Amino acid sequence: MRASVLHPGGRMVLETRPVPRPDPGDVLIEVAAVGVCGSDTHYLRHGRIGEFVVSAPLVLGHEASGRIVAVGSDVPAARIGERVSIEPQRPDPHSAESLRGEYNLCPAMRFYATPPVDGALAEYVTIGSAFAHAIPDSVSDEAAALFEPLSVGIAALRKASVALGGGVLIAGAGPIGLLCAQVARASGLTRIVVTDPDPARRRAAERFGATIAAEPGEATVGAGFDAFIDASGAPPAIRAGIPAVRPGGRIVLVGMGADDLALPVSLIQSRELVLTGVFRYANTWPTAIALAATGRVDLDGMVTGRFALEDAEAALNADRDPGSIKAVVHPAAPPRTEEES
Numbered sequence: 001m002r003a004s005v006l007h008p009g010g011r012m013v014l015e016t017r018p019v020p021r022p023d024p025g026d027v028l029i030e031v032a033a034v035g036v037c038g039s040d041t042h043y044l045r046h047g048r049i050g051e052f053v054v055s056a057p058l059v060l061g062h063e064a065s066g067r068i069v070a071v072g073s074d075v076p077a078a079r080i081g082e083r084v085s086i087e088p089q090r091p092d093p094h095s096a097e098s099l100r101g102e103y104n105l106c107p108a109m110r111f112y113a114t115p116p117v118d119g120a121l122a123e124y125v126t127i128g129s130a131f132a133h134a135i136p137d138s139v140s141d142e143a144a145a146l147f148e149p150l151s152v153g154i155a156a157l158r159k160a161s162v163a164l165g166g167g168v169l170i171a172g173a174g175p176i177g178l179l180c181a182q183v184a185r186a187s188g189l190t191r192i193v194v195t196d197p198d199p200a201r202r203r204a205a206e207r208f209g210a211t212i213a214a215e216p217g218e219a220t221v222g223a224g225f226d227a228f229i230d231a232s233g234a235p236p237a238i239r240a241g242i243p244a245v246r247p248g249g250r251i252v253l254v255g256m257g258a259d260d261l262a263l264p265v266s267l268i269q270s271r272e273l274v275l276t277g278v279f280r281y282a283n284t285w286p287t288a289i290a291l292a293a294t295g296r297v298d299l300d301g302m303v304t305g306r307f308a309l310e311d312a313e314a315a316l317n318a319d320r321d322p323g324s325i326k327a328v329v330h331p332a333a334p335p336r337t338e339e340e341s
Helices: 038-046 141-145 147-160 175-186 199-207 235-244 265-271 285-293 309-316
Strands: 002-007 011-016 026-035 063-071 083-086 124-128 132-134 167-171 191-195 212-214 225-230 245-253 274-277 303-308 326-330
Touching (some): 026 083, 038 309, 063 124, 083 141, 141 147, 147 285, 167 175, 175 191, 235 265
Parallel strands (some): 167 225, 303 326
């Protein structure tokens, strides 16, 4: 099979590798679509995220969908042919975190495209059968790949715990911020304010669920929100969002930014604010499938660029294009001819 491989130093190489063999509890998936995440781009440009360093060749990509083409010995053969969305996690099922239902926090987690675990920018991948979620025909391959970032939005809104008719402030109108806004709208929230300094992203926020899209610091942002979700990772945005939360409200940190941050501790104490983070997700795919299949969220509309596998590096850099929201790579697409290049 072909795979797009990141080598240390930031070099992307299209390689030929053996097709992986599914273990007894696994399925083998022919990959149809792979969404590009900011973490993929960060690995390309910087070679590391925190303690995870690209010290050996690595296949990127963890937002993926495809079709089951083979199964391990413990998986029913009837699953062959299913279209699936991949939940790109391999937790230890016996860890304390997995046993209490928080398998995303498992310390032994093997997660796609996190060194040294290869991801989905390849023609075939394997995953545990339970983490290959069947999708209805009404859901496109691209939308099914984006169940992964949608799951981050679902996890964030669950942590925000805002009741029907409530209000949320979201900092950052990148893909995760836009998905948080969509999930907020689908959850019955009636005040959804998204802030971002980029005008094009603010316009996108208005298309994808924001009742108000404002520049940070504008008077229209307001205050008294039930929750604040930071999807930017920018310390100024976090500091500006906390005072906008009502007493007893919640602060949910999703964006990856500074490792350390000065916080208004006295304000958090006096208002009894709950401050928490989101690290990936658990038990979100059934909700993601329901939201997409019923049209409560629009994932196809977020795709702004489509690329073949040999153009994976261009896909990873598509975030630099004006108006870009989400680039998607199609590994199963036939290679382009010289005339098409």
